[in-house]
Amino acid sequence: MRDVVINLLATAIAAAAGWTSQYIVRYRRILRKRSFFGVSPGAQVMLFVAKHFSSQRPQSVHRNDVATLVELATTIRESGGLPALVTSEDGHREAGRVTEYCVGGPSANPRTAAHLRIALPGVRFTPAEPDSLLPFSVGDRAFRRRPGAEQFALLARVRPSASAAPVFILAGQTALDNLGAARYLMANWRGLRKTYGNRNFCLVLGLREPSTFGADHVHLVADVSVPAFTAIAGAPEPDHEHRDEPDTAVAALDPSHHD
Known part of the structure:
Protein backbone atom coordinates (compact mmCIF):
# COMPACT_ATOMS: atom_id res chain seq x y z
CA MET A 1 0.00 0.00 0.00
CA ARG A 2 2.86 2.34 0.86
CA ASP A 3 4.47 1.74 -2.55
CA VAL A 4 1.17 2.52 -4.30
CA VAL A 5 0.86 5.83 -2.46
CA ILE A 6 4.46 6.76 -3.28
CA ASN A 7 3.94 5.95 -6.96
CA LEU A 8 0.75 8.01 -7.05
CA LEU A 9 2.52 10.96 -5.44
CA ALA A 10 5.42 10.66 -7.85
CA THR A 11 3.03 10.58 -10.81
CA ALA A 12 1.14 13.62 -9.52
CA ILE A 13 4.36 15.56 -8.95
CA ALA A 14 5.63 14.68 -12.42
CA ALA A 15 2.33 15.72 -13.99
CA ALA A 16 2.30 19.00 -12.08
CA ALA A 17 5.91 19.69 -13.07
CA GLY A 18 5.10 18.97 -16.71
CA TRP A 19 2.06 21.23 -16.67
CA THR A 20 4.04 24.01 -14.95
CA SER A 21 6.85 23.71 -17.48
CA GLN A 22 4.42 23.91 -20.41
CA TYR A 23 2.65 26.87 -18.82
CA ILE A 24 5.96 28.72 -18.40
CA VAL A 25 6.90 28.02 -22.03
CA ARG A 26 3.52 29.27 -23.27
CA TYR A 27 3.68 32.33 -21.01
CA ARG A 28 7.16 33.26 -22.20
CA ARG A 29 6.06 32.84 -25.78
CA ILE A 30 3.09 35.17 -25.32
CA LEU A 31 5.35 37.70 -23.60
CA ARG A 32 7.73 37.64 -26.57
CA LYS A 33 4.81 37.98 -28.96
CA ARG A 34 3.35 40.91 -27.04
CA SER A 35 6.72 42.63 -26.95
CA PHE A 36 7.27 42.28 -30.70
CA PHE A 37 3.78 43.33 -31.76
CA GLY A 38 3.55 46.10 -29.17
CA VAL A 39 0.51 44.68 -27.39
CA SER A 40 -0.30 45.07 -23.70
CA PRO A 41 -3.13 43.09 -22.04
CA GLY A 42 -6.36 45.06 -22.28
CA ALA A 43 -4.72 47.91 -24.20
CA GLN A 44 -6.14 49.35 -27.40
CA VAL A 45 -4.25 48.89 -30.67
CA MET A 46 -5.17 51.19 -33.57
CA LEU A 47 -5.63 49.78 -37.08
CA PHE A 48 -5.49 52.58 -39.66
CA VAL A 49 -6.83 51.31 -42.96
CA ALA A 50 -6.69 52.76 -46.47
CA LYS A 51 -9.68 53.86 -48.49
CA HIS A 52 -10.74 51.69 -51.43
CA PHE A 53 -9.27 53.15 -54.62
CA SER A 54 -12.25 52.75 -56.93
CA SER A 55 -15.13 53.25 -54.49
CA GLN A 56 -17.02 56.53 -54.21
CA ARG A 57 -17.88 55.87 -50.58
CA PRO A 58 -15.40 57.63 -48.28
CA GLN A 59 -15.24 54.78 -45.76
CA SER A 60 -15.15 51.88 -48.22
CA VAL A 61 -12.35 49.36 -47.62
CA HIS A 62 -10.95 46.92 -50.17
CA ARG A 63 -11.79 43.28 -49.45
CA ASN A 64 -8.08 42.37 -49.36
CA ASP A 65 -7.51 45.09 -46.77
CA VAL A 66 -10.40 43.61 -44.77
CA ALA A 67 -8.56 40.28 -44.86
CA THR A 68 -5.40 42.08 -43.73
CA LEU A 69 -7.27 43.61 -40.80
CA VAL A 70 -8.58 40.18 -39.82
CA GLU A 71 -5.01 38.78 -39.79
CA LEU A 72 -3.78 41.65 -37.63
CA ALA A 73 -6.79 41.75 -35.30
CA THR A 74 -6.56 38.01 -34.65
CA THR A 75 -2.94 38.28 -33.52
CA ILE A 76 -3.70 41.34 -31.40
CA ARG A 77 -6.58 39.58 -29.65
CA GLU A 78 -4.52 36.43 -29.11
CA SER A 79 -1.96 38.67 -27.40
CA GLY A 80 -4.59 40.20 -25.14
CA GLY A 81 -4.98 43.52 -26.94
CA LEU A 82 -8.09 45.31 -28.19
CA PRO A 83 -7.97 46.10 -31.93
CA ALA A 84 -9.74 49.33 -32.95
CA LEU A 85 -10.40 50.20 -36.58
CA VAL A 86 -9.74 53.73 -37.82
CA THR A 87 -10.57 54.69 -41.41
CA SER A 88 -8.75 57.28 -43.50
CA GLU A 89 -11.57 59.72 -42.77
CA ASP A 90 -10.96 59.52 -39.03
CA GLY A 91 -7.20 59.38 -38.78
CA HIS A 92 -6.45 62.41 -36.61
CA ARG A 93 -4.97 60.68 -33.57
CA GLU A 94 -1.86 61.24 -31.49
CA ALA A 95 1.17 59.10 -32.28
CA GLY A 96 3.43 57.21 -29.89
CA ARG A 97 0.88 56.63 -27.11
CA VAL A 98 -0.63 53.40 -28.45
CA THR A 99 0.57 50.84 -30.93
CA GLU A 100 -0.49 51.45 -34.53
CA TYR A 101 -0.80 49.36 -37.67
CA CYS A 102 -1.08 51.38 -40.88
CA VAL A 103 -2.43 49.36 -43.82
CA GLY A 104 -2.07 50.76 -47.33
CA GLY A 105 0.24 53.06 -49.23
CA PRO A 106 0.51 56.81 -48.68
CA SER A 107 -1.78 57.69 -51.59
CA ALA A 108 -4.60 55.81 -49.88
CA ASN A 109 -3.78 56.17 -46.21
CA PRO A 110 -2.89 59.64 -44.87
CA ARG A 111 -1.57 58.08 -41.68
CA THR A 112 0.96 56.05 -43.67
CA ALA A 113 1.97 59.16 -45.59
CA ALA A 114 2.63 61.08 -42.36
CA HIS A 115 4.76 58.31 -40.87
CA LEU A 116 6.77 58.00 -44.08
CA ARG A 117 7.48 61.72 -44.14
CA ILE A 118 8.57 61.80 -40.51
CA ALA A 119 10.27 58.46 -39.91
CA LEU A 120 11.20 57.01 -43.31
CA PRO A 121 12.59 59.91 -45.37
CA GLY A 122 14.43 57.55 -47.71
CA VAL A 123 11.17 56.03 -49.01
CA ARG A 124 9.32 57.54 -51.96
CA PHE A 125 6.00 56.30 -53.36
CA THR A 126 4.69 57.43 -56.73
CA PRO A 127 1.12 58.77 -56.39
CA ALA A 128 -1.42 56.12 -57.36
CA GLU A 129 -2.90 56.43 -60.83
CA PRO A 130 -5.18 53.98 -62.66
CA ASP A 131 -3.18 51.41 -64.65
CA SER A 132 0.17 52.66 -63.32
CA LEU A 133 2.94 50.35 -62.11
CA LEU A 134 2.82 52.08 -58.70
CA PRO A 135 6.58 52.08 -58.17
CA PHE A 136 8.24 53.04 -54.94
CA SER A 137 11.88 53.62 -54.18
CA VAL A 138 14.07 53.23 -51.13
CA GLY A 139 17.27 55.21 -51.37
CA ASP A 140 18.51 54.74 -54.93
CA ARG A 141 16.69 51.46 -55.54
CA ALA A 142 13.30 51.36 -57.29
CA PHE A 143 10.70 48.60 -57.11
CA ARG A 144 8.27 48.40 -60.02
CA ARG A 145 5.54 45.83 -60.12
CA ARG A 146 4.87 43.47 -62.99
CA PRO A 147 1.11 43.04 -62.60
CA GLY A 148 0.20 39.45 -61.86
CA ALA A 149 3.83 38.30 -62.02
CA ALA A 162 12.58 53.40 -26.51
CA SER A 163 9.47 54.24 -24.49
CA ALA A 164 7.14 54.97 -27.42
CA ALA A 165 4.64 52.47 -28.78
CA PRO A 166 5.64 50.99 -32.14
CA VAL A 167 4.10 51.76 -35.51
CA PHE A 168 3.86 48.97 -38.09
CA ILE A 169 3.51 50.04 -41.72
CA LEU A 170 2.21 47.60 -44.33
CA ALA A 171 2.31 49.55 -47.58
CA GLY A 172 1.88 47.47 -50.72
CA GLN A 173 1.60 48.52 -54.32
CA THR A 174 -1.91 47.05 -54.24
CA ALA A 175 -4.29 45.90 -51.51
CA LEU A 176 -3.30 42.30 -52.25
CA ASP A 177 0.29 43.20 -51.42
CA ASN A 178 -0.83 44.63 -48.07
CA LEU A 179 -2.30 41.22 -47.29
CA GLY A 180 0.93 39.54 -48.33
CA ALA A 181 2.87 41.78 -45.95
CA ALA A 182 0.52 40.88 -43.09
CA ARG A 183 0.89 37.17 -43.75
CA TYR A 184 4.66 37.49 -43.90
CA LEU A 185 4.63 39.37 -40.60
CA MET A 186 2.44 36.77 -38.90
CA ALA A 187 4.52 33.85 -40.20
CA ASN A 188 7.97 35.31 -39.54
CA TRP A 189 7.64 37.41 -36.40
CA ARG A 190 9.87 35.08 -34.37
CA GLY A 191 12.72 35.43 -36.84
CA LEU A 192 12.20 39.18 -37.09
CA ARG A 193 12.26 39.45 -33.31
CA LYS A 194 15.54 37.53 -33.11
CA THR A 195 17.09 39.67 -35.85
CA TYR A 196 15.90 43.12 -34.81
CA GLY A 197 14.77 42.88 -31.20
CA ASN A 198 13.09 46.21 -30.42
CA ARG A 199 14.99 48.08 -33.14
CA ASN A 200 13.37 49.75 -36.13
CA PHE A 201 13.40 47.90 -39.43
CA CYS A 202 12.19 48.34 -43.00
CA LEU A 203 11.86 45.46 -45.45
CA VAL A 204 10.80 45.11 -49.06
CA LEU A 205 8.71 42.00 -49.69
CA GLY A 206 7.82 40.42 -53.00
CA LEU A 207 4.73 38.48 -54.06
CA ARG A 208 5.45 35.79 -56.66
CA GLU A 209 2.79 35.11 -59.29
CA PRO A 210 0.00 36.83 -57.34
CA SER A 211 -2.44 36.29 -60.22
CA THR A 212 -2.19 32.57 -59.49
CA PHE A 213 -1.24 32.28 -55.81
CA GLY A 214 -2.79 35.42 -54.37
CA ALA A 215 -0.97 36.62 -51.26
CA ASP A 216 0.50 33.26 -50.26
CA HIS A 217 3.92 33.28 -51.95
CA VAL A 218 5.69 36.13 -50.17
CA HIS A 219 9.45 36.41 -49.84
CA LEU A 220 11.99 38.87 -48.52
CA VAL A 221 13.49 40.94 -51.33
CA ALA A 222 15.70 43.29 -49.35
CA ASP A 223 16.39 44.70 -45.91
CA VAL A 224 16.38 48.43 -46.66
CA SER A 225 16.49 49.65 -43.08
CA VAL A 226 19.56 51.83 -43.54
CA PRO A 227 18.48 53.78 -46.67
CA ALA A 228 14.83 53.93 -45.56
CA PHE A 229 15.67 55.78 -42.36
CA THR A 230 18.21 58.05 -44.12
CA ALA A 231 17.08 61.30 -45.72
CA ILE A 232 17.85 61.66 -49.43
CA ALA A 233 19.94 64.77 -50.00
CA GLY A 234 18.16 67.28 -52.21
CA ALA A 235 15.05 65.14 -52.61
CA PRO A 236 11.73 67.03 -52.84
CA GLU A 237 8.99 66.38 -50.33
CA PRO A 238 6.67 63.59 -51.48
CA ASP A 239 3.30 64.68 -52.84
CA HIS A 240 0.84 61.89 -52.06
CA GLU A 241 -2.79 62.10 -53.11
CA HIS A 242 -5.20 60.41 -50.73
CA ARG A 243 -6.37 57.57 -52.95
CA ASP A 244 -6.31 53.81 -52.67
CA GLU A 245 -4.53 51.17 -54.69
CA PRO A 246 -6.38 49.54 -57.59
CA ASP A 247 -8.03 46.17 -57.19
CA THR A 248 -5.73 43.50 -58.61
CA ALA A 249 -7.03 40.46 -56.76
CA VAL A 250 -7.85 37.71 -59.24
CA ALA A 251 -7.55 34.59 -57.10
CA ALA A 252 -9.18 33.13 -54.00
CA LEU A 253 -7.12 33.68 -50.86
CA ASP A 254 -5.98 30.96 -48.49
CA PRO A 255 -6.04 32.40 -44.95
CA SER A 256 -3.18 30.16 -43.77
CA HIS A 257 0.48 30.89 -44.44
CA HIS A 258 3.53 29.15 -43.06
CA ASP A 259 7.31 29.53 -43.33
Missing part, protein backbone atom coordinates in the same frame (compact mmCIF):
# COMPACT_ATOMS: atom_id res chain seq x y z
CA GLU A 150 5.71 40.17 -59.30
CA GLN A 151 4.52 42.85 -56.90
CA PHE A 152 6.07 44.49 -53.86
CA ALA A 153 5.20 45.72 -50.40
CA LEU A 154 6.99 47.72 -47.74
CA LEU A 155 6.93 46.32 -44.20
CA ALA A 156 8.35 48.57 -41.50
CA ARG A 157 8.33 48.89 -37.75
CA VAL A 158 9.03 52.34 -36.39
CA ARG A 159 9.57 53.03 -32.72
CA PRO A 160 10.24 56.79 -32.30
CA SER A 161 11.88 56.23 -28.91
Whole structure:
Protein backbone atom coordinates (compact mmCIF):
# COMPACT_ATOMS: atom_id res chain seq x y z
CA MET A 1 0.00 0.00 0.00
CA ARG A 2 2.86 2.34 0.86
CA ASP A 3 4.47 1.74 -2.55
CA VAL A 4 1.17 2.52 -4.30
CA VAL A 5 0.86 5.83 -2.46
CA ILE A 6 4.46 6.76 -3.28
CA ASN A 7 3.94 5.95 -6.96
CA LEU A 8 0.75 8.01 -7.05
CA LEU A 9 2.52 10.96 -5.44
CA ALA A 10 5.42 10.66 -7.85
CA THR A 11 3.03 10.58 -10.81
CA ALA A 12 1.14 13.62 -9.52
CA ILE A 13 4.36 15.56 -8.95
CA ALA A 14 5.63 14.68 -12.42
CA ALA A 15 2.33 15.72 -13.99
CA ALA A 16 2.30 19.00 -12.08
CA ALA A 17 5.91 19.69 -13.07
CA GLY A 18 5.10 18.97 -16.71
CA TRP A 19 2.06 21.23 -16.67
CA THR A 20 4.04 24.01 -14.95
CA SER A 21 6.85 23.71 -17.48
CA GLN A 22 4.42 23.91 -20.41
CA TYR A 23 2.65 26.87 -18.82
CA ILE A 24 5.96 28.72 -18.40
CA VAL A 25 6.90 28.02 -22.03
CA ARG A 26 3.52 29.27 -23.27
CA TYR A 27 3.68 32.33 -21.01
CA ARG A 28 7.16 33.26 -22.20
CA ARG A 29 6.06 32.84 -25.78
CA ILE A 30 3.09 35.17 -25.32
CA LEU A 31 5.35 37.70 -23.60
CA ARG A 32 7.73 37.64 -26.57
CA LYS A 33 4.81 37.98 -28.96
CA ARG A 34 3.35 40.91 -27.04
CA SER A 35 6.72 42.63 -26.95
CA PHE A 36 7.27 42.28 -30.70
CA PHE A 37 3.78 43.33 -31.76
CA GLY A 38 3.55 46.10 -29.17
CA VAL A 39 0.51 44.68 -27.39
CA SER A 40 -0.30 45.07 -23.70
CA PRO A 41 -3.13 43.09 -22.04
CA GLY A 42 -6.36 45.06 -22.28
CA ALA A 43 -4.72 47.91 -24.20
CA GLN A 44 -6.14 49.35 -27.40
CA VAL A 45 -4.25 48.89 -30.67
CA MET A 46 -5.17 51.19 -33.57
CA LEU A 47 -5.63 49.78 -37.08
CA PHE A 48 -5.49 52.58 -39.66
CA VAL A 49 -6.83 51.31 -42.96
CA ALA A 50 -6.69 52.76 -46.47
CA LYS A 51 -9.68 53.86 -48.49
CA HIS A 52 -10.74 51.69 -51.43
CA PHE A 53 -9.27 53.15 -54.62
CA SER A 54 -12.25 52.75 -56.93
CA SER A 55 -15.13 53.25 -54.49
CA GLN A 56 -17.02 56.53 -54.21
CA ARG A 57 -17.88 55.87 -50.58
CA PRO A 58 -15.40 57.63 -48.28
CA GLN A 59 -15.24 54.78 -45.76
CA SER A 60 -15.15 51.88 -48.22
CA VAL A 61 -12.35 49.36 -47.62
CA HIS A 62 -10.95 46.92 -50.17
CA ARG A 63 -11.79 43.28 -49.45
CA ASN A 64 -8.08 42.37 -49.36
CA ASP A 65 -7.51 45.09 -46.77
CA VAL A 66 -10.40 43.61 -44.77
CA ALA A 67 -8.56 40.28 -44.86
CA THR A 68 -5.40 42.08 -43.73
CA LEU A 69 -7.27 43.61 -40.80
CA VAL A 70 -8.58 40.18 -39.82
CA GLU A 71 -5.01 38.78 -39.79
CA LEU A 72 -3.78 41.65 -37.63
CA ALA A 73 -6.79 41.75 -35.30
CA THR A 74 -6.56 38.01 -34.65
CA THR A 75 -2.94 38.28 -33.52
CA ILE A 76 -3.70 41.34 -31.40
CA ARG A 77 -6.58 39.58 -29.65
CA GLU A 78 -4.52 36.43 -29.11
CA SER A 79 -1.96 38.67 -27.40
CA GLY A 80 -4.59 40.20 -25.14
CA GLY A 81 -4.98 43.52 -26.94
CA LEU A 82 -8.09 45.31 -28.19
CA PRO A 83 -7.97 46.10 -31.93
CA ALA A 84 -9.74 49.33 -32.95
CA LEU A 85 -10.40 50.20 -36.58
CA VAL A 86 -9.74 53.73 -37.82
CA THR A 87 -10.57 54.69 -41.41
CA SER A 88 -8.75 57.28 -43.50
CA GLU A 89 -11.57 59.72 -42.77
CA ASP A 90 -10.96 59.52 -39.03
CA GLY A 91 -7.20 59.38 -38.78
CA HIS A 92 -6.45 62.41 -36.61
CA ARG A 93 -4.97 60.68 -33.57
CA GLU A 94 -1.86 61.24 -31.49
CA ALA A 95 1.17 59.10 -32.28
CA GLY A 96 3.43 57.21 -29.89
CA ARG A 97 0.88 56.63 -27.11
CA VAL A 98 -0.63 53.40 -28.45
CA THR A 99 0.57 50.84 -30.93
CA GLU A 100 -0.49 51.45 -34.53
CA TYR A 101 -0.80 49.36 -37.67
CA CYS A 102 -1.08 51.38 -40.88
CA VAL A 103 -2.43 49.36 -43.82
CA GLY A 104 -2.07 50.76 -47.33
CA GLY A 105 0.24 53.06 -49.23
CA PRO A 106 0.51 56.81 -48.68
CA SER A 107 -1.78 57.69 -51.59
CA ALA A 108 -4.60 55.81 -49.88
CA ASN A 109 -3.78 56.17 -46.21
CA PRO A 110 -2.89 59.64 -44.87
CA ARG A 111 -1.57 58.08 -41.68
CA THR A 112 0.96 56.05 -43.67
CA ALA A 113 1.97 59.16 -45.59
CA ALA A 114 2.63 61.08 -42.36
CA HIS A 115 4.76 58.31 -40.87
CA LEU A 116 6.77 58.00 -44.08
CA ARG A 117 7.48 61.72 -44.14
CA ILE A 118 8.57 61.80 -40.51
CA ALA A 119 10.27 58.46 -39.91
CA LEU A 120 11.20 57.01 -43.31
CA PRO A 121 12.59 59.91 -45.37
CA GLY A 122 14.43 57.55 -47.71
CA VAL A 123 11.17 56.03 -49.01
CA ARG A 124 9.32 57.54 -51.96
CA PHE A 125 6.00 56.30 -53.36
CA THR A 126 4.69 57.43 -56.73
CA PRO A 127 1.12 58.77 -56.39
CA ALA A 128 -1.42 56.12 -57.36
CA GLU A 129 -2.90 56.43 -60.83
CA PRO A 130 -5.18 53.98 -62.66
CA ASP A 131 -3.18 51.41 -64.65
CA SER A 132 0.17 52.66 -63.32
CA LEU A 133 2.94 50.35 -62.11
CA LEU A 134 2.82 52.08 -58.70
CA PRO A 135 6.58 52.08 -58.17
CA PHE A 136 8.24 53.04 -54.94
CA SER A 137 11.88 53.62 -54.18
CA VAL A 138 14.07 53.23 -51.13
CA GLY A 139 17.27 55.21 -51.37
CA ASP A 140 18.51 54.74 -54.93
CA ARG A 141 16.69 51.46 -55.54
CA ALA A 142 13.30 51.36 -57.29
CA PHE A 143 10.70 48.60 -57.11
CA ARG A 144 8.27 48.40 -60.02
CA ARG A 145 5.54 45.83 -60.12
CA ARG A 146 4.87 43.47 -62.99
CA PRO A 147 1.11 43.04 -62.60
CA GLY A 148 0.20 39.45 -61.86
CA ALA A 149 3.83 38.30 -62.02
CA GLU A 150 5.71 40.17 -59.30
CA GLN A 151 4.52 42.85 -56.90
CA PHE A 152 6.07 44.49 -53.86
CA ALA A 153 5.20 45.72 -50.40
CA LEU A 154 6.99 47.72 -47.74
CA LEU A 155 6.93 46.32 -44.20
CA ALA A 156 8.35 48.57 -41.50
CA ARG A 157 8.33 48.89 -37.75
CA VAL A 158 9.03 52.34 -36.39
CA ARG A 159 9.57 53.03 -32.72
CA PRO A 160 10.24 56.79 -32.30
CA SER A 161 11.88 56.23 -28.91
CA ALA A 162 12.58 53.40 -26.51
CA SER A 163 9.47 54.24 -24.49
CA ALA A 164 7.14 54.97 -27.42
CA ALA A 165 4.64 52.47 -28.78
CA PRO A 166 5.64 50.99 -32.14
CA VAL A 167 4.10 51.76 -35.51
CA PHE A 168 3.86 48.97 -38.09
CA ILE A 169 3.51 50.04 -41.72
CA LEU A 170 2.21 47.60 -44.33
CA ALA A 171 2.31 49.55 -47.58
CA GLY A 172 1.88 47.47 -50.72
CA GLN A 173 1.60 48.52 -54.32
CA THR A 174 -1.91 47.05 -54.24
CA ALA A 175 -4.29 45.90 -51.51
CA LEU A 176 -3.30 42.30 -52.25
CA ASP A 177 0.29 43.20 -51.42
CA ASN A 178 -0.83 44.63 -48.07
CA LEU A 179 -2.30 41.22 -47.29
CA GLY A 180 0.93 39.54 -48.33
CA ALA A 181 2.87 41.78 -45.95
CA ALA A 182 0.52 40.88 -43.09
CA ARG A 183 0.89 37.17 -43.75
CA TYR A 184 4.66 37.49 -43.90
CA LEU A 185 4.63 39.37 -40.60
CA MET A 186 2.44 36.77 -38.90
CA ALA A 187 4.52 33.85 -40.20
CA ASN A 188 7.97 35.31 -39.54
CA TRP A 189 7.64 37.41 -36.40
CA ARG A 190 9.87 35.08 -34.37
CA GLY A 191 12.72 35.43 -36.84
CA LEU A 192 12.20 39.18 -37.09
CA ARG A 193 12.26 39.45 -33.31
CA LYS A 194 15.54 37.53 -33.11
CA THR A 195 17.09 39.67 -35.85
CA TYR A 196 15.90 43.12 -34.81
CA GLY A 197 14.77 42.88 -31.20
CA ASN A 198 13.09 46.21 -30.42
CA ARG A 199 14.99 48.08 -33.14
CA ASN A 200 13.37 49.75 -36.13
CA PHE A 201 13.40 47.90 -39.43
CA CYS A 202 12.19 48.34 -43.00
CA LEU A 203 11.86 45.46 -45.45
CA VAL A 204 10.80 45.11 -49.06
CA LEU A 205 8.71 42.00 -49.69
CA GLY A 206 7.82 40.42 -53.00
CA LEU A 207 4.73 38.48 -54.06
CA ARG A 208 5.45 35.79 -56.66
CA GLU A 209 2.79 35.11 -59.29
CA PRO A 210 0.00 36.83 -57.34
CA SER A 211 -2.44 36.29 -60.22
CA THR A 212 -2.19 32.57 -59.49
CA PHE A 213 -1.24 32.28 -55.81
CA GLY A 214 -2.79 35.42 -54.37
CA ALA A 215 -0.97 36.62 -51.26
CA ASP A 216 0.50 33.26 -50.26
CA HIS A 217 3.92 33.28 -51.95
CA VAL A 218 5.69 36.13 -50.17
CA HIS A 219 9.45 36.41 -49.84
CA LEU A 220 11.99 38.87 -48.52
CA VAL A 221 13.49 40.94 -51.33
CA ALA A 222 15.70 43.29 -49.35
CA ASP A 223 16.39 44.70 -45.91
CA VAL A 224 16.38 48.43 -46.66
CA SER A 225 16.49 49.65 -43.08
CA VAL A 226 19.56 51.83 -43.54
CA PRO A 227 18.48 53.78 -46.67
CA ALA A 228 14.83 53.93 -45.56
CA PHE A 229 15.67 55.78 -42.36
CA THR A 230 18.21 58.05 -44.12
CA ALA A 231 17.08 61.30 -45.72
CA ILE A 232 17.85 61.66 -49.43
CA ALA A 233 19.94 64.77 -50.00
CA GLY A 234 18.16 67.28 -52.21
CA ALA A 235 15.05 65.14 -52.61
CA PRO A 236 11.73 67.03 -52.84
CA GLU A 237 8.99 66.38 -50.33
CA PRO A 238 6.67 63.59 -51.48
CA ASP A 239 3.30 64.68 -52.84
CA HIS A 240 0.84 61.89 -52.06
CA GLU A 241 -2.79 62.10 -53.11
CA HIS A 242 -5.20 60.41 -50.73
CA ARG A 243 -6.37 57.57 -52.95
CA ASP A 244 -6.31 53.81 -52.67
CA GLU A 245 -4.53 51.17 -54.69
CA PRO A 246 -6.38 49.54 -57.59
CA ASP A 247 -8.03 46.17 -57.19
CA THR A 248 -5.73 43.50 -58.61
CA ALA A 249 -7.03 40.46 -56.76
CA VAL A 250 -7.85 37.71 -59.24
CA ALA A 251 -7.55 34.59 -57.10
CA ALA A 252 -9.18 33.13 -54.00
CA LEU A 253 -7.12 33.68 -50.86
CA ASP A 254 -5.98 30.96 -48.49
CA PRO A 255 -6.04 32.40 -44.95
CA SER A 256 -3.18 30.16 -43.77
CA HIS A 257 0.48 30.89 -44.44
CA HIS A 258 3.53 29.15 -43.06
CA ASP A 259 7.31 29.53 -43.33
